[in-house]
Amino acid sequence: MRQKRAKAYRKLMALYSMSFGFRQPYQVLVDSEMCKEATEHKIELVKQLNSVLQGDMKPMITQCCIHELYLLGKTQQPAVDLAKTFERRKCNHREPIPGDDCLTSVVGETNKHRYVVATQSQPLRVKLRTIPAVPIVHVNRSVMVLEPPSDATIRSKEYVRRFPFTDRVGLSLEQNEEQALHATGSEKQSLAPSASTEPPRKKKKGPKGPNPLSVKKKKVESHPPLAKDKKKVAVVGEKRKRDDTDDKETETRDQQTADSQQQDEPRRKKKRRRKAAEPVVDS
Numbered sequence: 441m442r443q444k445r446a447k448a449y450r451k452l453m454a455l456y457s458m459s460f461g462f463r464q465p466y467q468v469l470v471d472s473e474m475c476k477e478a479t480e481h482k483i484e485l486v487k488q489l490n491s492v493l494q495g496d497m498k499p500m501i502t503q504c505c506i507h508e509l510y511l512l513g514k515t516q517q518p519a520v521d522l523a524k525t526f527e528r529r530k531c532n533h534r535e536p537i538p539g540d541d542c543l544t545s546v547v548g549e550t551n552k553h554r555y556v557v558a559t560q561s562q563p564l565r566v567k568l569r570t571i572p573a574v575p576i577v578h579v580n581r582s583v584m585v586l587e588p589p590s591d592a593t594i595r596s597k598e599y600v601r602r603f604p605f606t607d608r609v610g611l612s613l614e615q616n617e618e619q620a621l622h623a624t625g626s627e628k629q630s631l632a633p634s635a636s637t638e639p640p641r642k643k644k645k646g647p648k649g650p651n652p653l654s655v656k657k658k659k660v661e662s663h664p665p666l667a668k669d670k671k672k673v674a675v676v677g678e679k680r681k682r683d684d685t686d687d688k689e690t691e692t693r694d695q696q697t698a699d700s701q702q703q704d705e706p707r708r709k710k711k712r713r714r715k716a717a718e719p720v721v722d723s
């Protein structure tokens with residue numbers, strides 16, 4: 441692959457990863473036509489997909505798509521063999537449906553499982569472009585191509601950038617727009633600076649202060665700080681002394697609990713004894 445194209449693909453996959461949560465190994469739904477194309481033109485499908493997606497990936501085929509290949513008979517046996525090496529994606533269509541329809545339903549309205557789709561079907565590709573964040577791969581004259589991001593993807597990415605703390609990734613474009621219209625209070629606030637005449641504030645990157653990982657952990661206190669704890673903070677010099685009294689306090693507390701247990705003990709014993717003393721009636 442040419443350097444320039446490789447760079448473009450790397451950038452594109454970074455977009456899918458950063459904005460839409462795609463992770464390696466990428467799950468690639470391969471359709472039956474793609475399997476045919478690969479075997480007919482001797483394209484090393486898996487290797488090509490790896491290089492186009494610039495990373496590790498897992499080819500998958502739905503039950504309906506492999507069924508389509510079975511229907512083609514013996515002549516397409518190599519394509520069937522190829523498809524059999526892929527992971528089978530359950531689509532739960534009891535009666536096999538056309539591959540395009542099957543893939544449409546598996547991707548759904550939001551591609552929430554983050555599939556990449558490798559398909560030779562033009563109508564399917566057109567349809568998939570309307571869904572945000574669906575990487576589409578096809579083969580053009582024996583060259584595998586990763587499509588540039590669709591308009592739906594770019595628009596959805598804009599929403600993700602503007603509202604980074606809301607989970608809009610799984611929503612369709614219409615739902616995204618709907619939600620954007622009804623921005624919540626905090627979102628309106630976050631939008632306010634750019635809307636007003638104020639100069640845009642610099643974006644804060646992370647919390648100020650030292651790296652939390654390099655700082656010794658604070659002692660976690662389960663109970664609300666008592667008055668004596670406040671005193672402790674104020675008089676650091678007396679720490680040792682205070683610790684001593686603390687120890688004494690805990691000691692006396694332990695003593696008390698021990699005492700109460702001791703008080704309970706004889707009673708329990710009595711009960712037990714009484715039980716034991718009960719005559720066992722043999723039948």
Ligand SMILES: [Zn+2]
Binds near residue numbers: 504533
């Ligand atoms: Zn199916």
